[in-house]
Amino acid sequence: MRHVSVGALALVLMAISACSGSDDSSGKKPEDKLVGAIGVQLSETALFQGPKRTLMIGGQAGEGVPLVQGRDALFRAYYSTNADYDGEAVLATLDLLDGQPPIEKALILGPGSSDADLGSTINFEIPGSRIKETFQYSLSMVQFDNGRGDNQFARFAQQVAVAGKPNKLRILIVPYAYNADGSGRVPDTSEEQVERYRERFRSLYPVSDVEVSVHAPVPWSSPIQPNGYGWQEVGLNLFGIRGSEGIPPDTYLYGVFNPTASIGQFCGGGCLLGVTLLNDNPPDEGSVSLRLALGVGFPQVALNTAAHEIGHAHGRRHANCGPGLEPQSIDSQYPHANGRIGDWGYDITNGDLHDPAVATDIMSYCDNQFISGYNYTSLFARGQNVNSPKIIGAPADYWIVASDGLGSTRWQKTRFAGIPSGQEVEVTVDTSSASGLVSKAWYTPYDHLDGGWLFLPASVGEITRIEHAAGGARQVLRR
Ligand SMILES: [Zn+2]
Known part of the structure; x- marks a missing residue:
């Protein structure tokens, strides 16, 4: 598939808007009528709010991860063309039937679509505000009639239930100012870094929105070592913060520190990057007081460490990939080999596509991390139980x-x-x-x-x- 040049696009759209809504009784010539494009077969639709959620495949309802209200999404329409397709521009229209104008794209189609190639599908970016209790849409790929007749396989309409109510994941980063070496070193919690944390959580967690706020730095004078020595004391301190400061129950505390100037110095002989108490009891909500985690703030690992450790605070165990995993920390139910994610994923924060043959789950110790449908669905259930919906509304x-x-x-x-x-x-x-x-x-x-x-x-x-x-x-x- 390639996109029509701007000039051609303008011409197509002008022509279409000139005859939009016409029918035989309006006095338009038959060749001005828009009909389903001949030789085009709409084969699949999917909504990506992270892991792929098939909406329709082969005309039947698809399945996959739950949809979440208020969460940004990418709608992908998959098609194939045959020799009857004339190679001319097609107008693809996605109408969400929500009273807002449909999204239109004029383009020349290729031979067909594949998951691996974002450019091979017709893609519509959907703002979270348009994902409501029910996701309904009408999709069409049309051309002028020109006497060739209609093709119903170039159109599809569907209603899909959206299981996830609006919810916000709230993280309070608690930076520790490390004084054990006299440096008073504080990890980066600048506005820009906080936004990077927020975006990393937003990309991986099945929530409508993420709020990351930052606590005043907590001075810390005891040693924190790569082998885990001294971490428990920080954890106990963080534990105390919730009660003493009246932290709301749906807020996850994240204690972060840099015990050396660089990750190289800290991890030269092997290191711990984060520590969390697995918060899986009771299973549907976990314990309020254990909605906390610890990790280092070195920029190379800060974001993924935070997302991984807060995953433990959501009751998630390890996806089995990477060295040094304690056997009892591994999730025996995890369904994919080598910690892989299992299906295609799309990062709503940066547009990256994640290949299930390459990407591993955030709960693994391996590279190329994204989120599996399995863990996304588990995080979804926890988030629906914990993340207070009342915080959506008027902040x-x-x-x-x-x-x-x-x-x-x-x-x-x-x-x-x-x-x-x-x-x-x-x-x-x-x-x-x-x-x-x-x-x-x-x-x-x-x-x-x-x-x-x-x-x-x-x-x-x-x-x-x-x-x-x-x-x-x-x-x-x-x-
Ligand atoms: Zn872990």
């Missing part, structure tokens, strides 16, 4: 003012729906345009520090100074 912006009582105050804007955790308090705020404003806020103290987090509606404006007595003593914080 609001908040200031988080994190003060550690040691003179360090961090100011950060965040966005979420629902009420912030913590005790409701009144604070006095000066902003760049007003002073002495009284605002509602929510305060959560640290357990081992004389400070805490204050949430304020960001609508107060650009804060310059804040005064509150939420922690007991009156505190003045300047920004």
